[in-house]
Amino acid sequence: MPLEQGLERLKSDKGLGPNFVEWRHIPASPPTLAPVPAALDGRLAEALARRGIERLYSHQAEAVEAVLAGRNAAVVTPTASGKTLCYNLPVLQTLLSDPNARTLYLFSPRRGWPRTSWTICTASSPRSAPTSRRTPTTATRPPTPVAPSGPPGRARRSAI
Numbered sequence: 609m610p611l612e613q614g615l616e617r618l619k620s621d622k623g624l625g626p627n628f629v630e631w632r633h634i635p636a637s638p639p640t641l642a643p644v645p646a647a648l649d650g651r652l653a654e655a656l657a658r659r660g661i662e663r664l665y666s667h668q669a670e671a672v673e674a675v676l677a678g679r680n681a682a683v684v685t686p687t688a689s690g691k692t693l694c695y696n697l698p699v700l701q702t703l704l705s706d707p708n709a710r711t712l713y714l715f716s717p718r719r720g721w722p723r724t725s726w727t728i729c730t731a732s733s734p735r736s737a738p739t740s741r742r743t744p745t746t747a748t749r750p751p752t753p754v755a756p757s758g759p760p761g762r763a764r765r766s767a768i
Contacts, residue, residue: 642669647676649704652697665690672697 609617619625641663644653656662664672667685671694674681683694702709 640666642666645669645673645676648672648697649701651704652700664693668693668697671695676701 615631619628619631642665644656644662644664656664663669667683668690671681671683675695675698681694683691685691699711703711
């Protein structure tokens with residue numbers, strides 16, 4: 609169904625239509641770009657460049673800089689705005705600097721609900737993480753984009 613047709617159906621729906629207070633068209637605007645953060649591992653910057661990414665969107669650069677500096681970051685942007693790089697670049701940075709590090713990604717299981725979706729990820733070294741011999745977990749290290757000829761990461765049992 610074309611977008612315009614879908615919007616008209618929403619407007620004319622007897623149950624939903626009256627609940628909309630205002631319909632407004634917001635035209636596209638040019639992106640705000642920023643340099644790839646200097647603190648990012650050069651191998652990651654080179655991998656981005658090979659894929660045609662010479663600069664990041666400003667929210668990506670700000671988020672990556674914050675996380676690399678040890679601060680938390682919350683990124684709230686529309687769909688398809690590049691949030692994936694906001695969390696994957698710091699994770700890959702950690703994995704490149706510590707091959708024993710592990711990453712845990714948690715995604716909301718409810719698809720199609722952007723108001724309730726969330727992403728939490730962490731990358732840490734087993735040396736800095738609390739350990740428990742009784743609670744084994746499966747940790748998967750994503751393939752490193754800067755070594756395309758190497759073997760992809762494998763699921764490993766690890767007491768973290």
